[in-house]
Amino acid sequence: MKLVSILNEELVFTNVKGVSRSGIYTDMLRRAKDALQLPVDPDRLVSGMIEREDTLEIPYEGVALPHMRTEEIDDLYIIIGLLPKPVQLQSIDPEQCQLVIMSLISSETSDLYLKALSALIRFLGTGKNRQTLCSAANAREFLDILRLADVKIRSTLTAEDVLVRKVTALKTDDKLSTALDMFSRDDRDKLPVVNDQGKLVGELSATEVLHRFIPEYIFRLDNLDFVNSFEPFNRIFKEENEHIVGDYMRQPELVVKPDTPLIQFTVKMTKNNVSTCFVVDSDQKYFGEIMVKDIVKKVLRG
Numbered sequence: 001m002k003l004v005s006i007l008n009e010e011l012v013f014t015n016v017k018g019v020s021r022s023g024i025y026t027d028m029l030r031r032a033k034d035a036l037q038l039p040v041d042p043d044r045l046v047s048g049m050i051e052r053e054d055t056l057e058i059p060y061e062g063v064a065l066p067h068m069r070t071e072e073i074d075d076l077y078i079i080i081g082l083l084p085k086p087v088q089l090q091s092i093d094p095e096q097c098q099l100v101i102m103s104l105i106s107s108e109t110s111d112l113y114l115k116a117l118s119a120l121i122r123f124l125g126t127g128k129n130r131q132t133l134c135s136a137a138n139a140r141e142f143l144d145i146l147r148l149a150d151v152k153i154r155s156t157l158t159a160e161d162v163l164v165r166k167v168t169a170l171k172t173d174d175k176l177s178t179a180l181d182m183f184s185r186d187d188r189d190k191l192p193v194v195n196d197q198g199k200l201v202g203e204l205s206a207t208e209v210l211h212r213f214i215p216e217y218i219f220r221l222d223n224l225d226f227v228n229s230f231e232p233f234n235r236i237f238k239e240e241n242e243h244i245v246g247d248y249m250r251q252p253e254l255v256v257k258p259d260t261p262l263i264q265f266t267v268k269m270t271k272n273n274v275s276t277c278f279v280v281d282s283d284q285k286y287f288g289e290i291m292v293k294d295i296v297k298k299v300l301r302g
Contacts, residue, residue: 012139163288172246202249
């Protein structure tokens with residue numbers, strides 16, 4: 001299915017007014033309501049969108065993606081807003097936004113919404129496509145750009161749609177201290193380990209590192225109430241620069257390809273209690289990773 005087939009020229013607006021989220025979102029929704037006589041309350045929807053953004057604290061990088069699931073409609077409406085100049089919408093945004101892709105989602109269109117959003121994000125992340133779209137003079141030109149690029153909606157959501165692309169990886173000869181720094185800095189409990197060619201060769205688990213520094217006899221105790229020694233942690237402090245990642249890594253619990261369907265790796269992760277799976281390309285080179293929280297964030301709250 002082509003992306004333009006589900007976009008409505010009457011819902012692509014240029015010269016959107018406003019210098020804040022509230023003003024911009026309200027202008028877009030009011031124009032959309034007038035264009036298609038949508039049975040929605042713009043003020044209520046804008047309030048809900050902003051509340052959701054503030055709660056989830058998702059930064060926008062050049063493109064804002066506000067959305068709302070509502071019972072007021074029975075279809076998917078994607079509203080496009082082109083701003084005259086870039087605007088800082090949220091204090092946490094690393095980049096100003098000039099393009100707003102707003103979605104109103106009915107109870108039956110979550111799947112289509114996620115597939116359409118993935119298609120748009122893939123297109124926007126390639127080359128100068130975002131700048132090209134932002135330079136469109138009118139709605140027809142905007143849609144023509146997508147039509148000529150033959151942007152398509154995939155029939156199935158895949159790993160590529162939810163992964164975090166190429167998070168920093170470790171090498172086998174990195175010091176354990178480097179890994180501990182990355183665990184702390186990146187708020188992760190597993191890290192990919194790659195060779196000099198960038199191929200995935202293992203994973204390092206924070207739990208495994210801690211396990212190796214705790215005396216084995218402690219794990220055999222039935223009652224831990226009297227165990228209060230700080231010695232395992234002192235050992236880590238003393239030895240973290242003496243050990244390398246290769247001594248602690250193991251084979252990855254789950255590795256998938258970018259085109260692996262969402263449901264397949266989700267089932268494997270939940271069935272085997274895997275918190276993080278790694279994604280590799282056809283050459284086994286590290287491509288990205290998917291944590292359970294990424295599925296929740298991008299699918300259930302995306």
